[in-house]
Amino acid sequence: MRPTKAIVRLDAIVHNLGVAARLAPGSKNVPVIKANAYGHGAVEVARALAPHAPALALACMDEAVALREAGIDHPLLVLQGPNSAGDVAEAASSGIWLMLQDPRQVRWAAATRLRTPLTAWLKVDTGMHRLGLAPDTLPQAVAALRESDCARDEMVISTHLSSADETDSRATTDQLAAFNRATAGLALPRSIANSAGILYWPDTHAEWNRPGYLLYGNEPAINEGPAAAPLKPVMTLASEVIAVRTIEAGEGVGYGLRWRAERRSRIGTIPVGYGDGYPRHAPSGTPVRVNGVNVPLVGIVSMDAITVDLSDVEDAGIGSPVELWGANLSVNDVAQSAGTIGYELLAGLTARVPVESQGHESRGQSRGSE
Ligand SMILES: *Cc1c(COP(=O)(O)O)cnc(C)c1O
Numbered sequence: 001m002r003p004t005k006a007i008v009r010l011d012a013i014v015h016n017l018g019v020a021a022r023l024a025p026g027s028k029n030v031p032v033i034k035a036n037a038y039g040h041g042a043v044e045v046a047r048a049l050a051p052h053a054p055a056l057a058l059a060c061m062d063e064a065v066a067l068r069e070a071g072i073d074h075p076l077l078v079l080q081g082p083n084s085a086g087d088v089a090e091a092a093s094s095g096i097w098l099m100l101q102d103p104r105q106v107r108w109a110a111a112t113r114l115r116t117p118l119t120a121w122l123k124v125d126t127g128m129h130r131l132g133l134a135p136d137t138l139p140q141a142v143a144a145l146r147e148s149d150c151a152r153d154e155m156v157i158s159t160h161l162s163s164a165d166e167t168d169s170r171a172t173t174d175q176l177a178a179f180n181r182a183t184a185g186l187a188l189p190r191s192i193a194n195s196a197g198i199l200y201w202p203d204t205h206a207e208w209n210r211p212g213y214l215l216y217g218n219e220p221a222i223n224e225g226p227a228a229a230p231l232k233p234v235m236t237l238a239s240e241v242i243a244v245r246t247i248e249a250g251e252g253v254g255y256g257l258r259w260r261a262e263r264r265s266r267i268g269t270i271p272v273g274y275g276d277g278y279p280r281h282a283p284s285g286t287p288v289r290v291n292g293v294n295v296p297l298v299g300i301v302s303m304d305a306i307t308v309d310l311s312d313v314e315d316a317g318i319g320s321p322v323e324l325w326g327a328n329l330s331v332n333d334v335a336q337s338a339g340t341i342g343y344e345l346l347a348g349l350t351a352r353v354p355v356e357s358q359g360h361e362s363r364g365q366s367r368g369s370e
């Protein structure tokens with residue numbers, strides 16, 4: 001087997017959910033496990049988190065149905081709501097909660113005859129202008145759902161924050177004020193905070209929070225918030241050096257020979273590339289950890305391999321352990337070097353990378369050790 005794999009500590013994810021709970025003691029948390037649990041393996045992560053959370057959140061029905069088919073019977077919340085009236089019926093009958101984010105979805109829910117009522121959340125647009133009902137239409141939507149008897153009374157009113165990871169931005173306070181105006185007369189439970197809201201904006205903590213990124217051990221703010229939260233690292237993207245050669249000053253490495261050695265250099269090759277989700281835009285100099293030392297990436301990232309300069313790590317050779325990101329090399333730092341965010345790197349891992357989950361008893365189902 002190729003040595004490249006994502007090692008995932010499920011117990012650390014459970015720990016990080018506990019951190020969210022301690023930061024917002026009055027809130028219930030719906031862990032967000034969309035996009036294959038941000039690359040960590042949705043089924044394994046769902047099994048680990050279900051005993052600790054009232055529901056788990058996905059982006060779309062397809063993701064929720066895939067978890068049902070994998071045997072996850074926990075309540076699931078679909079953040080973008082239904083794509084058809086048929087989705088409403090399927091959701092209601094299979095314990096899937098729907099976040100309704102536009103008038104068409106509200107009409108589908110209100111018009112569908114349901115044997116089991118739907119658990120509906122309503123989303124209001126308070127300034128991000130991506131999804132959500134216009135604030136002045138919220139009372140109508142609530143009334144329509146109540147009259148139709150299709151939804152349970154305990155609707156949760158939610159919104160999404162555009163800028164909570166910018167700890168000095170005014171946008172969050174503005175959105176909070178708009179949300180409070182929109183929900184003032186409704187006396188319904190609310191949900192506002194994502195990870196950044198939980199970490200940096202206590203005023204956004206409501207009856208329900210929706211932590212995603214922080215569960216996976218990283219903070220969303222690059223310019224980091226007031227106090228670093230005691231999150232535990234979760235994923236190590238690991239590999240090994242599979243080839244080493246010495247080149248002379250002036251010789252080039254990789255496609256286009258875009259990096260040239262300034263001195264005699266020992267070049268190591270690692271079997272990971274953009275075909276695995278390692279970012280092609282990572283420039284020479286991006287840190288890669290070999291034998292416990294950060295060395296620079298050199299040359300263009302190719303589909304199946306990267307090259308690094310091992311000249312300063314004498315004991316590194318074929319078989320030396322590699323950390324592309326993990327406990328000792330933050331995915332945020334690799335992302336910053338590549339001009340993106342850690343979210344994209346985690347969610348962008350491809351199916352070629354096996355996920356080895358560890359640290360959770362799941363009735364013999366886990367592929368991991370322990
Ligand atoms: C993805 C998502 C979240 C989680 O966001 P993080 O920044 O990962 O915590 C919460 N709410 C909604 C609606 C989302 O789409």
